[in-house]
Amino acid sequence: MFESLSDRLSHSLRAVAGKARLTEDNIQETLREVRMALLEADVALPVVKEFVEAVKQRALGQEVLKSLSPGQAFLKIVQAELESVMGTANEGLNLAVQPPAVILMAGLQGAGKTTSVAKLARLLRERDKKKVTVVSADVYRPAAIKQLETLAAEVGADFFPSQPDQKPADIVRGAMEHARIRFSDVLIIDTAGRLAIDESMMAEIADLHRIAQPVETLFVVDAMTGQDAATTAKAFDEALPLTGVILTKIDADSRGGAALSVRSVTGKPIKFLGVGEKTQALDPFHPDRLASRILGMGDVLSLIEEAEQKVDKQKAERLARKVRKGGRFDLEDFRDQLQQMNNMGGITSMLDKLPGMGNLAQAAQQNMDTKMFSRMEAMINSMTVKERRNPDLIVGSRKRRITRGSGTEVQDLNRLLKQHKQMQKMMKKMKGGGMEKMMRGMGGMLPPGGGPGGGGSPFR
Template sequence: MFDNLTELLQNSFKVLQGKNKLSESNVKEAIRKVRRALLEADVALEVIKVFLDKVQIKALGLKVGQGLTPSQTFIKLVETELTKIIGGKVESLDLKTQPPAIIMVAGLQGAGKTTSVAKIAFYLKQRENKKVLVVSADVYRPAAIEQLEVLSKQIEVDFFPSTINDKPSDIVANAKRYAQKQFFDVLLVDTAGRLHIDEQMMNEIKILQKKVDPIETLFVIDSMTGQDAVHTAKVFSNALPLTGVILTKTDGDARGGAALSVRHIIGKPIKFLGVGEKIDALELFHPERVVSRLLGMGDVLSLVEEISRKVNHKKVQKSFQKMTKGQFDLSDMRYQLLQTEKMGGIEAMMNKLPGLGKIPQNVKNQIVNGAEIKKMVAIINSMTPKERSYISLIKGSRKARIANGSGTNIQAVNKLIKQFEKMQKQMKKVSGGKMQKMMAKMVDSDGMPDFSKIKKSNISSNKFPF
């Protein structure tokens, strides 16, 4: 996410490396490079001006903090001001109303609107424990209604039926009455998108807005379209009482212009980020964490929350206890590989760890990727339970059988065995004293890793990877 901008900003800060103090000349040079980085990222000109004017005013005469270098002090200032520009604080959905809380989703065709409706429904069901109803008022795009129906079945939330012969205003009115009678907590309304702004579209969506009086009206922006999408959002904002924005396709957006511009341009908060194609690939927008990731300082808190939410805690406990006793086997390795894949792969996790996000791409390419993980899992799946526990059993004929069963070759099987033996050796080295002492500080009363013990204060903001 925003990889190009991260690299450009990191290069901008290098002009301050080795400097003993922040002077007017070196601050101006750093700001000039930051401006160029933001322009290349397609950030709106007015946003760049407001942001850099504040940075320059505050940087001149800024005292270098104790234990910090001038470069780190400047980066801390950039972090603070960027956070303010993109929102400052987390603004989640407002559901404080007489149920059902109605959320209407608008946007241009192709921005990921219908998928975002399903993702929000899944988010509310899984994390907020809400009873959710979804409805499509898009009677124009072929198969739009069917798409939402299929997605609703996939995530197991209720779908209110509609057809292309119905009037959008009648669809939403009927859905609202049904949601009230059946005591739904939330009604999510998917509206029609267009390929461009037109009067008919705006008039229709205004009618829908008045018909259902939603507590939230969210505009979906394809982040990869940059400033164009932001200015489209401004047109919508002038016509509708928008309450927030969903930025989609951020996992493929290397620039980040829309993310840094939209809050200032339309005055509405970003509420969610779409970070992938999977139905659970939706993140609540944390301005501070996004800026931290953007500056190459990682996002440990989001990673910890994701791990806590996605892992099977019983299996983790069992694996955790075996690791501390030096009893790590191939079944444990398989479980860890599957969990890594579930978290978006090693590279996605690395990008959330301080300092690792700025590793060159050619180095990242040498790290185990998604295809490699699938191959390794297939190899372990082709082993018997006894072979997974006792790797010494895997000799010539067994290796050939495992290679055939996994659709790989003996070289791939040998490679996996070597990787496992290396991991096992490291586990045994620290299994006695060091690991148990370290793990003991991070477990709860049930012997499980306690992620709440990782606090933001432990991730020192003055230890930058520059």
């Protein structure tokens, strides 16, 4: 996420971080590089100008002049101004109304609205324990209705059916009545998108807004469109009163122009970030945490929150007790660890949130076989219970059966068994109370291969 911007800013700020004294002359070159880094990241020009000027004024002020380490003080100023540009604090949804609280989703075609509806429904169900109904008012793309129905079933949301021959206004009225009858806490309405902003689209969505009277009107936009995202959001805000923005495909955005421009250009807060294709890949937006990640300082708070929400604590505790008592770490335990890591977004997502690990996360992304963990799980699932609990049985014809059943090669299975052995050895060394403490701290998560020197790492 934002690799290009992070690299450029880190490089620019490194030069000034060790300075014993800051003057207008010795920060001028750094500010010029910061300005270029932001422009190359496709941040809107007015935002860049305001940002650089604010940093300059504060850098030459008393807070830096009186500091024992001016370079570090300068870095803190840059971080604070990044936070300020993006909104200073997380702004959640306002759902404190008579249910059902209506959320209207708007945006251009291809921005990821339908997927974001499902992601938001899942977040509200799992985090806030809300009963959620979803409906599609996109009658121009019949596949959108079917897609939302499938996603609603996946995330456990109530789905109100609609048909392409219905009027969007009638669909919304019907969904509101249905949500009231079903005692839903929240109704999320997926609206039609277009390839570009046009008058008929704006008139239709304004009409739906009048009928639904939503408490939240969220604009869904692709982060990879850069500052165009902010421009489009501003155009939508002039047609209907937006309350916030969801930036999608943020995990694939190496620049960060949208995240740094939207708030300043529109005056509307970014409320959520879409960080992947899966339905759990929606994160509340915290400007302070993102600023920290952009400057290569990591985001440990988000990592801890993810562990709290997504790691199966019972499985983690069970494994900790088993290993502490000297129990054998088998392939079923190994599969559990793969699933736990997958729930946390994979190893690259975890590395990206650790301080100083941004470059390692990039290297992992480039060099890792991303389907390897899925293959490993498929191989374990193709084994019998007896084989999973006693891997020494897996020889000869058993290997051929397992690889045929999982669509893999014998060398893949050999690699898996080797990695499991390495992990097993490490677990044996960790008997006693220290193991349980470590497992709690890590949420029961250990990377395949057993860490540095494991020999069987997932890197090619």
